[in-house]
Amino acid sequence: MSLESYLSISALLFAMGLIMFISRRNSVAILMAVELIINAAAINFVAFSRFVPSAEARLDGQVFAIFIILLAAAEAVVALAIVLALYKEKKHIQADQLVGLHG
Amino acid sequence: MTYIQSVIPWVPILPLFGAIILGLFGKKIYDTLGENVTGILGCLTPMISAILAFSAFFKMLSVETGNRIIQIPLTEWITVADFQIEWTFRYDPLSSVMIMIVTGIGTLIHIYGMGYMHKDQSFWRFFSYMNLFLASMLMLVLGDNLIMMFLGWEGVGLCSYLLIGFWFSEEANAVAGKKAFIVNRIGDLGFLAGMFLMIMYSSQLFGNVSLSFGEMQSRIGDLSQVTFWGFPLLEVIGLCFFIGAMGKSAQIPLYVWLPDAMAGPTPVSALIHAATMVTAGVYMMGRMYFLYSLAPHVLGFVSLIAALTCFISATIGMAQFDIKKVLAYSTVSQLGYMFLAMSVGAFSAGIFHLLTHAAFKAALFMGSGSVIVALHHKQDMRNMGGLLKKMPITGWSFIAATFAIMGFPLTSGFFSKDEILWKAFIQGSPTLWLVGFIAAGITSFYMWRLVFMTFFGENRSDEHTWEHCKEQPKRTVIPIAILAIAAITIGFLNVPHFLGGHSNFTEYLSPVVKDLSITPAEHYQNVLDTAQGKVVHESHVDHTALEWTLMVASVAWTFFTAFLAWFFYMKNPKAREYIMSGVWAQKIFIILYNKYYVDEFYEMVVLTPIRKLFLFLAAFDQMVVDGLVNFAGFLGRHLSAFIGLFDQNIVDGAVNGTAWSFQTGGKGFSFLQSSKIQTVIGTSIVIFIIVIVSFILYIG
């Protein structure tokens, strides 16, 4: 399979994530959307490291993907904790109503 | 790297460390390790700084006079084209004296503060601010360029604000802090304007600016040839800087904040509002003496302001009953003396008075603080009396400092004040001398009035307070005693020639601060003549007899007023009451008691018009604008009613269509401002796509 096919799949995944991110009002759904977007990016990294590797650093793309996965894990943990704390506070997690910072 | 170069940077940095540590962890330290550890931690850094400062001074004495200006560059700070500001400390005789005053008195007051702030819940915060103040003040004093000086200048202003409003839960304290801050801002504007002018013309004339004092001094000759809007540039710059000094050093008309600043804890009043910060203006003029030497008209203006301040605040001091307010007005008055000295070109005399004043005024304030604590935070002198028996160390120290401030022969105030009066007479005018002379008598009067009302006579406080009143702990009274001893003896540093001394202090300062030996105007003429190649003759007349006469006169006069105070407040209160019952005496007293109604005057002339303006604008908005709108509405309503009858069917559609389009458009745009992250991101991505696509289509 060619590089473009992987990139196309990742582009579609990215677009779906974006659509979900913008249109959903539930905070957990928004987090899922972020996971989709992050995965799309990680696919790109790995695909490039396979098809367009640099001579001396063949595995750099994979290492970056590992970092991405770890960052996503950290982000998910903190974000979900925030969502839960918010839920306890407000009894809902509708992102469009969480506008407390808006003057 | 000599000893001095390696030591001096630590002098300001150590208190800064102290401030940071106490500011960040002070509460933890206070809660876990207790008050004593916190206090010792707070005192430690100033103490080390003081040791370093004094050791550097003794090293300095062994340096030969020509090499006593030591610059200690640390690093670059601002480098923009030709504008290059560096972090450089400047250690020279002037700054060495200043850092000894700041760290020495600062250390004593920190130790005193441990006793004074005992059991205060914000104990740690106090020491953090005080350390920060010391760091800023040392920065101000040691800075080699105007920008560093300004940094310290603002830093001390900030600390002053924080410490005046230290007990901010009471509104009066918070208001006093704000007042000090705002009045100081007016002065700082002057300072900034002066600095900007200096930068502008330096870069025009020389192409590069570093604002260091050495550089400015070497360029001052060329700058004196320049005019600014028809005025000599140096006069304008000097005036701007003096406005800055007026704010910081509480000169008329910007002195109003200082008496109110007494709302802060007494150690603060002693350190910041008597000994160090308020003298920053004097220091600044001393530092820039080369500029002021060439600006005789500004010096004339300074002498006018200084004489007025000196006299007016002394008279106010006579009629105050709050012990700290008396000392506050006394401080304003003494600052007037310093500026008087500066204005007649006796820069070293001004700096010397700064030194002696720092000693005796700090002692007086600390003594008053000790009294206030002993009396459970009562400050009204009418409820004091007879305290000398209860508090001997505080009392005698206070009296010693009072001897110094009145100018009792051979005390420090005697030498410094006499020097200033003499210079005012010989280099200024007899009028200036007369004003200073009268004010000296008034000073002696109100100080002895204070002493007699507080420490002598009958006890006027209530039984309970009197029972509990006792001498303060050692950590409070020992610093007072040390400063009192200093206040008595420090004058011997600068015994003038006609009394058989060598003016050692003036000699020591001479590498960086040179006095004018003639009046400023003549001096300026001499500079001009020299520039034009004319020969200048300076006259040397023997004035010894005149000096003796003036000295004896002022000593006699201060003794006389001290006697008056004794007579009216100790010996024969009835006589006082008899005089005070007179109509005119009462009127004068009320005016003095109300401080010439200056605050009310400001309220009326400055604040009320501003408030009125606000009200007027609000009313304008309400009446005129709303009226216009309503009228337009009225007009529109009737017009449309009239037209509506005629073409209801035709126009209505269009009108509604317009309204609908605006409504929909408004709704459409309102979501851009919804503060919802999703909308924002969605919109920005759409815009991003549009930008990219149009870029590709039209450019790529």
Next chain:
Amino acid sequence: MEIADLFFYLFSVMIIGLGGVVAFSRNLLHSAFALFFVLFGVAGFYVLLGADFLAMVQIMVYAGGVCVLLIFATMLSDNISQPGKSNLSFQTVLSTVAGGGIALLLLSAFENTTWNVVAPGAMEPTTNSIGKLLLNEYILPFEVISFLLLAAMVSAIMLVKKGENS
């Protein structure tokens, strides 16, 4: 058609199809489960791309960890029984424009770019070399990430605990 290509299409369908379920399903719990399989599909991609270690990490950390967390959060938090409330109606247009636009932009960009594709070599186990890379060349980011994870863990505990106390 090679067997690898077959797997590619399988995983593609899995990612796109279930990704669609994640993105457009009205029921949040459905989304969460679909996400689980999308992540599996991505792991499959990694295998096809010769990143065996990464695939395992993806399955363990993502599918096993993050996804389970998400499912828990979904069930713990909101009223999933009211899926109708899950979408913002007035932003659907905006999201479609943005998503479709960016997809088209990306796809056309991929189409119009010439990639310097190197013929992929034989697949080798990567765990060993990635381990060496992480502890030599990327030691600093590695440590930073470790610290970040620790901080995230502590902050998550603090956040939830704080809510309990109040």
